[in-house]
Amino acid sequence: MFTRCWLWIGRLLRRTLLITLSAGLASGAIGYCYYSLKFSGPVSAEEQIPATEAADSRAIIEDAIRVVEQHRSDTRVLRDAHAKAHGCVKAEVSVLSELPSNLSYGVFSQPGKTWQAWMRLSNGNAYPQFDRARDARGMAIKLLEVEGEKLLGSRSEQDFVMFNHPSFFVRDVAEYRQNFAAQANGQQVLAFLPGWDPRHWEVRHLLIALQTLSPAPETPLASTYNSIAPFKLGPIASKYRVIPSPENCPSYTPPAQNRDLPNFLRNALYQQLSIDRVDACFALQVQLQDPTHFMPIEDPSVEWDEALAPFVTVAKIRVAAQDFDSREQNLFCDNLAFNPWQALPEHRPLGGINRLRKEVYEAVNVYRHQRNQQSQTP
Template identity: 65%
Template sequence: MTSVWMRFGAFLGKTLLLLLSLGVLGWALASAWFAWQHRGPVSAEELIPDGEAAMTQDVIQTAVRIVDQHRESTRYLRDAHAKAHGCVKADVQVLPELPDELRQGVFSEPGKTWQATMRLSNGNAYPQFDSIRDARGMAIKLLDVPGKQLLDDQKNRGEQDFVMFSHPNFFVSDVTEYRQNVSAQADGETLKAFFPGWDPRTWQVRHLLIALATLSPAPESPTRTTYFSVSPYKFGQANAKFRVMPDPDSCPTYTLPAQNQKLPNFLRNALNQQLSTDRIPACFVLQIQRQDPGKYMPIEDTSIEWRESDAPFETVARINVPAQDFDTPALNVRCDNQSFNPWFGLEAHRPIGGINRLRKAVYEAVSDYRHSRNAEQ
């Protein structure tokens, strides 16, 4: 009997070693294939696929359905980033010593300070406890911006918006995948968002891993998180992505008191603790990463992170969020009703790529629908 068990143990050990070896080999082959498929150079121009307009209309219908599904008794919510931690006033100062090649659009005048509104939020389409793993969002709206706006029906808006969230790449590549993903999630079939059928060629394992990484544990505070534009924009004649990082060295030294993370809104409490109770400002830097078309930095695939080794981020402005009282019923209603859209802005910062083209149509349709329904309440 002992001999039998020894032979079985040896067989089991060899089997496990073989499976491990096959797994390592598969991982190596997949990595090599991915590196082969995703190498430069890439186009510096947008490439619009056939059928994108029809797919966009499908996404709009699904987004409206999500708004209906997640409505509260007194209001209709956004289809994403429904829960705000607060909207706060901010000052965005262009670096006084900004190099000439970075003086584009709202960054054209070194030393210029823009008054701005900043919205900090969770990413989910339904308000949930802050302790639940989620993406976190930051939207910045520069005010009183002169110049022709991108949208013809918003000529007098005078704004420049930057919309970001807390992961450098997105869990879909393009409009086709976004339509499949959001439709599955709206139907309550999350698994089908990444595994739409039995054919392994349709499986989106890499994108599932990105989605899982995006749903990260809550930070100490919304002011302790780095935010990324994910999708690209024009930056004068170049293409670029944006990033906002905490810059604690530019603000007074501050240690945030421990927050009770079991409370549903502890991120709002943390923001209120710093800005309203302790009267300590928060500081960030606003940076750009310019595309190098000679490297694999595609415009039309938002699942690809632009590597800093290919193109470093460059600071173009500093953001100061002064001490303030923001958490009042009137200001919270105003925050909830405010629209942030990457298409509110100037030609110098035109959103580009399929996901941004999709945003243009979906943001407008959902915003109009939400505001019209809330006006009827």
């Protein structure tokens, strides 16, 4: 009797396991076929602006200002995103001495030119939290003394604004609006699964969001930072990224930090640049769109396949050993304003998420500077 019962349980378990495995394999295969069909080229090489975008953008700006107010620290109003800096450091960005003509545009048009720059390293969250919390990590670079009319006016700066994941967790401004509103109501996961209709579930975007919130690196100088959204490079759409290139710098193994300390990423930066006095090196790379393949302009949740469009180095970046962690420089850093639209026309931002960023960064930047009664110019 006991043996029959035992065999019956075994059969049941085996059947359940087989059904679960088959269901898993079938959904994997359906998902693969669905995305292979959906994510196949060609795509447009031009922007396509949805009719509802302007209204969605206005609503997001209002929400963003509310978030800034909620998160102010004491009397000071911080950024609405990437509020916590590990530091602002001086950097040199040197264009390669030989670049093919299809990459020689804007700030890359003078071979061998070295630009002086500021680099701000940050955590992504709207509220400063312990570095060990899962989060995106940001890098913003501001090239100085860049001549020529910019998309935001005549300031002599060219900005590059990135974080350390290659894809964004929403497709467009409409989805951003719905997602932001749900998250503001505390619905972190449900923001991606609105309602009971599976056609509106964004499971792929949920996975991107979960991957974006990753554990902290050993040091902010060891991550790859991506533009995620596309930008012009002369006449062609491109994406850019900054990758560590230790081969151009003295060899250095960062000592393990105490990850229980709230600001261990700042400590790691301080240790390398200010105590051990070792330079850090990166490469600035671009990836050109090939619109015959699925490399969309309007959907930054899709990475452009590197096998079809490899990244190519256009400049080297050196962060020399330096002292950066002073009260004056930290305040200066907080008052700096980065904006992907602070750019030459040759580097014009493209796509809905970038169009949204133009309005939002400007609005939040003006608002926080007014509230902090600081001039926008450092």
